[in-house]
Amino acid sequence: MRICVFGAGSLGSAIGGLLSSKHELTLVGRDPHIAAITNSGLRIMGGRDISVHLDARTALGDISQPDLLIMAVKAYDTESAIAICRSVIGEDTMVLTLQNGMGNLEALRSWKGAKAFGGSTTMGAMLESPGTVRLSGLGRTVIGSDIDPDGARKIADALSQSGIPTTTNENVIEEIWSKAIVSASINPLTAVLRISNGALLDSDVISRLMDEVCSECVAISNAAGIPLPHGSLTERVHRVVMGTSSNRSSMLRDVEMGRRTEISQITGIMCKYASSLAVPAPLNRTLLAMVESLAVVRGERLIS
Numbered sequence: 001m002r003i004c005v006f007g008a009g010s011l012g013s014a015i016g017g018l019l020s021s022k023h024e025l026t027l028v029g030r031d032p033h034i035a036a037i038t039n040s041g042l043r044i045m046g047g048r049d050i051s052v053h054l055d056a057r058t059a060l061g062d063i064s065q066p067d068l069l070i071m072a073v074k075a076y077d078t079e080s081a082i083a084i085c086r087s088v089i090g091e092d093t094m095v096l097t098l099q100n101g102m103g104n105l106e107a108l109r110s111w112k113g114a115k116a117f118g119g120s121t122t123m124g125a126m127l128e129s130p131g132t133v134r135l136s137g138l139g140r141t142v143i144g145s146d147i148d149p150d151g152a153r154k155i156a157d158a159l160s161q162s163g164i165p166t167t168t169n170e171n172v173i174e175e176i177w178s179k180a181i182v183s184a185s186i187n188p189l190t191a192v193l194r195i196s197n198g199a200l201l202d203s204d205v206i207s208r209l210m211d212e213v214c215s216e217c218v219a220i221s222n223a224a225g226i227p228l229p230h231g232s233l234t235e236r237v238h239r240v241v242m243g244t245s246s247n248r249s250s251m252l253r254d255v256e257m258g259r260r261t262e263i264s265q266i267t268g269i270m271c272k273y274a275s276s277l278a279v280p281a282p283l284n285r286t287l288l289a290m291v292e293s294l295a296v297v298r299g300e301r302l303i304s
Contacts, residue, residue, distance in 0.1 A: 060084065091115075
């Protein structure tokens with residue numbers, strides 16, 4: 001299968017690198033990461049240490065029409081990424097989002113219709129240095145098969161054949177909500193407290209706080225007509241934390257590097273749903289304000 005991963009961050013690079021063992025892979029991202037891959041290959045550390053050489057570029061250019069485009073940009077860049085891909089990607093290309101947050105699948109389906117697939121992954125990856133990614137866990141990847149089960153199966157098989165455990169699920173919206181709840185329960189707390197994922201379970205106080213954030217999110221999803229069992233979501237959050245214990249969440253790394261975070265697409269959307277459905281969400285609102293405040297404080301420090 002010809003596959004293009006658009007967005008060579010830590011997760012996109014890890015997925016692309018693993019897929020390249022079985023498929024014709026193009027990775028699109030930014031320098032200096034892409035330059036390092038072009039010069040020395042992509043190194044994936046953790047568990048197994050591998051180096052792969054693949055087509056890495058900073059623009060789609062004259063790319064051969066891929067069978068599958070994996071959208072791996074930050075959630076706030078989805079619309080601009082669609083605008084870039086629209087003139088290059090053909091009608092028959094399937095498009096998959098494994099991005100954080102909510103709203104990505106809807107944006108892709110407005111472009112590709114039934115050729116757009118939603119999904120979620122709990123794979124943990126960190127960008128160690130340009131050209132090098134550390135894999136902290138393969139996690140669990142699920143592809144939505146609500147519209148095109150055969151297409152979803154093809155995508156899941158491609159990922160599984162490359163060492164990424166993947167299944168399909170007809171209820172893709174439920175899967176996306178579940179992943180969003182996991183992200184909302186973990187990422188903002190790690191960003192505010194400046195701790196790794198595993199440290200969330202090192203303290204009873206922090207662990208209870210994480211569970212209460214999860215409970216708020218489950219109440220919001222149930223009110224939105226997405227029935228999710230609280231107990232299983234809490235267990236899933238804990239499994240992800242333990243499975244990626246050494247990982248520093250993408251939101252924490254964005255804060256540390258002075259980059260824009262995805263808080264609006266994760267906790268912000270949760271809070272919007274809570275407001276429209278009159279569901280109390282004090283912890284999520286507080287975390288939203290605190291992560292947004294980090295950017296304000298950083299800006300003031302840069303100016304002063």
